[in-house]
Amino acid sequence: MMLTTTSTGYDEARLGFQRRDSHRPAAIFPVTSMAEVEEAVRYAIDHDLRIAVQASGHGLTQGLDGGVLIATGGFNGVTVDAERKTAWIEAGATWRHVLDATAPYGLAPLSGSAPGVGAISYTLGGGLGLMARRFGYAADHVRRIEVVTADGVRRNAEEDPDLFWALRGGGGNFGVVTSIEVDLFDVPTLFGGSLYFDLAEHPTVPEVWREWTRSVPEEVTSAIAILPIPNIPQVPAPLRGKYIGQVQLAVLGDRGEELVEPLQAIGRPVLDTVGELPYVDSGQIFAEPEHPDSYSSRNVLLKDLDALETLPELAGPGASRMHVIGIRHLGGALARQPEIPNAVGHREAAYSLTVLTPGKDDAGREVLEPWAPLTVGRALNFTFAKLTDEEVAEAYDDYERLVALRRRYDPTRRLHANHQL
Secondary structure, eight states, X not given: OOEETTSTTHHHHHOOSXXXXXXXXXXXXXXXXXXXXXXXXXXXXXXXXXXEEESSOTTOOSOOBSSEEEEOTTOOOEEEETTTTEEEEETTOBHHHHHHHHGGGTOBOOOOSOTTSBXXXXXXXXXXXXXXXXXXXXXXXXXXXXXXXXXXXXXXXXXXXXXXXXXXXXXXXXXXXXXXXXXXXXXXXXEEEEEEEETTTOTTHHHHHHHHHTTOOTTEEEEEEEEEOOOOTTSOGGGTTOEEEEEEEEEOSSOHHHHHHHHHTTOOOXXXXXXXXXXXXXXXXXXXXXXXXXXXXXXXXXSOOTTGGGHHHHHSTTSSSOOEEEEEEOOGGGGSOOSSOOSOOOTTXXXXXXXXXESSSOOOHHHHGGGGGGEEEOOGGGOBSOOOHHHHHTTOSOHHHHHHHHHHHOTTOOBOOSSOO
């Protein structure tokens, strides 16, 4: 089935989670199978049209005007092989689909902080998840990839070492991925949640968290969000109108309470959700918004956090506009190449810092300026704004190889990826 601009359901099919600059395609193919993906790609080739792909639409940077949108939301099956500890994930499945399918077996995927995000697009961009310091990037644990390249050919990427390398970290620049097989892990539960501190009462929280991250084992993956919370009814009462430091925690093993104790010693949080929870409910840790909105974001990968003191002035309650700061602790398994290397770059980074700005404008650059001397690269999965070629290149260790492979597999640049190579 193909939808055009006059078809019933056109707007519903084209709109994703990110509403700042939505797709405006000439035709939409709401696909439910590999064959329908191939049909959509052939249509685009026959009519010389560009192609965009959308599952959940969280990471959209710039909408496609005209062309073909392949909407994969209905192509969302997940098949679990409990004996091999793998999951076969179809193009439109979100992490919620995967979590619900794997939980009955006591197995967990390398899912991210927001269960509503598309599992495949997240993984193609690297995939920095809740167990990342223990197991690495989601892209490090991909076994097989089925993809339709821009020439309309169905391929098994693992049979082509160059394509397999590029897809795992290089995003949607090389084809329309229809399914992937990923590793699963014996993690039925974890110790996690968030400690929400009022930074007016406890301004040292970011620095204490930073010092704490220097010594925690790989079983601990954590982050901190720093943001002024609006005083509105939709927000939990203890948080309303406060400048909050939300320490987000995911701890594997049986030492959770012991390892988190130094953070709890900071003082009494205004809200504490930390405890043992089923991995299927791990979206509660970050508790990120679930409703579509308009926003932009910019990210840098850092060797240290020596500019923390600049954040209250540039992104605190007195800033000219609202910014949400998200800092994630890296290292551990993230610093090691997988058995089969992939395109994920800058494994030496110690932290990831993202500035997310609600609204239609592309903002946040001024918040990142003090971090320039500490920057080693950027993570495109956390960048929801159009970048220059030079900025995209900063995400990779071997950008030239990726560009050459883009020319090989998509010489006419038919694919409209979130971040173009």
